[in-house]
Amino acid sequence: EDKVVQSPLSLVVHEGDTVTLNCSYEVTNFRSLLWYKQEKKAPTFLFMLTSSGIEKKSGRLSSILDKKELFSILNITATQTGDSAVYLCASGAWGSGTYKYIFGTGTRLKVLA
């Protein structure tokens, strides 16, 4: 059965710290790995990764995919209280003739002032 596992489940840090969130996957016909930030209700898109070893960066956030070891990491440097959220990763894959997404349970990050 396809699955996406995130770790840690929750994390508490202080402003200025650097955090690394992990996402491992076992997915048939894998095509992409997506990261989302979910603050209140709707997940907002952060990154989509399709190639191994190519870092994607947006401000203080960066992410990389390892398709050999089947994992991705999301790094946040110089964390701020506004980074407090649940971070979801999802795999995109083809299955039964359709493209679908499987989500992990998320990592809840709390950044203390």
Added chain:
Amino acid sequence: EAGVAQSPRYKIIEKRQSVAFWCNPISGHATLYWYQQILGQGPKLLIQFQNNGVVDDSQLPKDRFSAERLKGVDSTLKIQPAKLEDSAVYLCASSTRTSGSIYEQFFGPGTRLTVL
């Protein structure tokens, strides 16, 4: 580009009542998804449409949930009758092909349902 629209944003009902949610995907997005997200969990796919056809409804509790996407654009998700365990955020998403066989997915604001 307008995002995925959903309504209502919040709904409180009593168990055994009915409720309906509406979603308007991003213009031109052929694929539409309804997810259920229970507190502390990741989104779980309920149903996926390609244009106006269902491509995956394997996790939809069909005895109480139904969904349709008339004309391949807007979609409605209905629960009848609701149970306490249906309390969750219902997320609608749509996707578009970015390159080759890769699709990118965008979410609406969600509807928070509370069943009392």
